[in-house]
Amino acid sequence: MSSAASSKKRKPSSAAAPPAKSLKLSTKISPLEHAANSDYAPLSLQDVYNRIAELCRTLPPIPESGFLLSEGDVKVESSTTTDSPPVVSALTTLASTDSNGETIHYDRTAIKAWATALQTILEEFHLLLACIAPATYVWGTDRSGAADQNLSMLSNELVRSQEQIAARVSPRLNDVLAPVVTLITTKTVTTKLGDDDKTEVKHNYYATTPEDPDYVSYCNVMLAKNATLMRHVVLANFEKLLLALRDYANAQHTDSQHDSRGLLY
Numbered sequence: 001m002s003s004a005a006s007s008k009k010r011k012p013s014s015a016a017a018p019p020a021k022s023l024k025l026s027t028k029i030s031p032l033e034h035a036a037n038s039d040y041a042p043l044s045l046q047d048v049y050n051r052i053a054e055l056c057r058t059l060p061p062i063p064e065s066g067f068l069l070s071e072g073d074v075k076v077e078s079s080t081t082t083d084s085p086p087v088v089s090a091l092t093t094l095a096s097t098d099s100n101g102e103t104i105h106y107d108r109t110a111i112k113a114w115a116t117a118l119q120t121i122l123e124e125f126h127l128l129l130a131c132i133a134p135a136t137y138v139w140g141t142d143r144s145g146a147a148d149q150n151l152s153m154l155s156n157e158l159v160r161s162q163e164q165i166a167a168r169v170s171p172r173l174n175d176v177l178a179p180v181v182t183l184i185t186t187k188t189v190t191t192k193l194g195d196d197d198k199t200e201v202k203h204n205y206y207a208t209t210p211e212d213p214d215y216v217s218y219c220n221v222m223l224a225k226n227a228t229l230m231r232h233v234v235l236a237n238f239e240k241l242l243l244a245l246r247d248y249a250n251a252q253h254t255d256s257q258h259d260s261r262g263l264l265y
Contacts, residue, residue: 042131042134042135043128043131043134043135044135045132045135045136045245045248045249047131047135048128048129048131048132048135048245049242049245049246051124051128052125052128052238052241052242052245053242055121055124055125055128055238056235056238056239056242058121059118059121059231059234059235059238060114060117060118060121060231061231062114062227062228062231063110063114065107065110066224067106067107067110067111067114067224067227068104068105068106068107069093069105069106069107093105093106093107093108094106094107094108094111094217094220094221094224096221106220106221106224108220111176111220111223111224112176112177112220114227115173115176115177115223116177118169118173118230118231118234119170119173119177121234122165122169122170122173122234125165125238126162129158129161129162129241132154132158136151136154144255146251146255147252147255150248150251150252150255151248153244153248154244154245154248157240157241157244158241158244161237161238161240161241164233164237165233165234165237168230168233169230169233169234172219172222172223172226172230173223175216175219175223176216176219176220176223179210179211179215179216179219180210180211180212181208181209181210181211182208182209182210182211183206183207183208184206184207184208184209185204185205185206186205186206186207187204187205188202188203188204188205189202189203189205190202190203191203
């Protein structure tokens with residue numbers, strides 16, 4: 001083989017590889033401009049703080065009666081037999097005993113109304129916490145080390161507050177507002193078709209009922225007795241979170257005086 005032919009084989013290709021294209025996203029048009037709701041406005045950290053503070057003021061108070069019914073307010077149902085005395089209505093009244101062994105009655109309607117109001121507050125609270133991450137977002141390399149540590153500490157406090165409420169308050173509310181139910185057949189109606197009465201059609205009617213009515217009543221009574229402490233747990237975590245937001249803002253302000261990347265909002 002000649003040297004000329006060998007040199008031709010070793011000659012690299014004249015076609016150069018295409019350069020790698022860098023990813024560039026257009027910032028001229030915001031995706032929010034195409035949103036269905038044009039009135040969207042992101043919540044700042046101050047907005048979240050103000051709305052959580054407002055939740056503290058609107059937390060449902062404990063009724064002065066402590067959910068207890070007086071003897072005149074206890075509703076009774078007429079007995080099915082003439083010899084039996086009237087019985088207390090289980091739909092609106094819960095019977096229990098106090099420390100002296102005496103029978104007391106709780107207002108089931110008031111208990112459920114209070115639990116519903118508190119659950120509404122907690123739903124808004126959890127949604128507001130989800131707005132903190134967008135309000136404090138900055139790309140990692142644009143954030144100082146102190147700012148990164150401040151954000152991590154704030155995130156830990158958010159998680160702790162949610163865990164306390166989810167473990168100590170939410171299950172007790174769910175037992176009252178959404179007890180476990182089961183599907184039962186209330187009645188069966190048989191209809192005969194045709195003149196020979198040989199064809200029958202059965203219609204089953206179903207209804208939902210609490211799987212354990214006694215446990216549901218127990219949960220209602222326990223919520224009424226512990227409502228004050230449950231409210232205290234919610235307020236304590238709300239106020240702790242407000243304090244954490246203030247401490248975070250102060251720490252960020254201090255860091256921003258030394259590093260222009262420190263301020264996140």
